[in-house]
Amino acid sequence: AVFMMAGNQGHQNNWVSTFPFFYQDDENFSDAKDGFERSGDTIIGNDVWIGTEAMIMSGVTVGDGAIIASRAVVTKNVAPYSIVGSNPAKHIRYRFTESEIAQLLEMKWWQWSDDQIKGAMSLMCSSDISGLYDYWQNQNRL
Numbered sequence: 001a002v003f004m005m006a007g008n009q010g011h012q013n014n015w016v017s018t019f020p021f022f023y024q025d026d027e028n029f030s031d032a033k034d035g036f037e038r039s040g041d042t043i044i045g046n047d048v049w050i051g052t053e054a055m056i057m058s059g060v061t062v063g064d065g066a067i068i069a070s071r072a073v074v075t076k077n078v079a080p081y082s083i084v085g086s087n088p089a090k091h092i093r094y095r096f097t098e099s100e101i102a103q104l105l106e107m108k109w110w111q112w113s114d115d116q117i118k119g120a121m122s123l124m125c126s127s128d129i130s131g132l133y134d135y136w137q138n139q140n141r142l
Helices: 098-107 116-117 128-142
Strands: 081-084 092-094
Touching: 098 128, 116 128
Parallel strands: none
Antiparallel strands: 081 092
């Protein structure tokens, strides 16, 4: 199970009360200010693996192919094909070399047709990124 911070919830810690009066359906609270700080949308890329009980805070972008370790608390953007873990999450290493990552991002295999993926299955289930790239280039020539 994955818990992702829902919405943009950052309470004002310098106000007298942290209670969300503005959510009350009562005209007595009609002058209440919205106390939540907006952080933006959380964006999860393609082919991302998120470990059990990982928490991804609002406003964070997780790049394509990234791996989020179990119980990691992600407070900053995660680069494509990066492995992160800990609290707060830290970059551990990249899954592949810089040139291999560039090839994977160029191919965008997650947008391929089912037939293209089926034809590349032996390469998809391997570490042969160069072979997959060659397959993709040949498919584009057809």
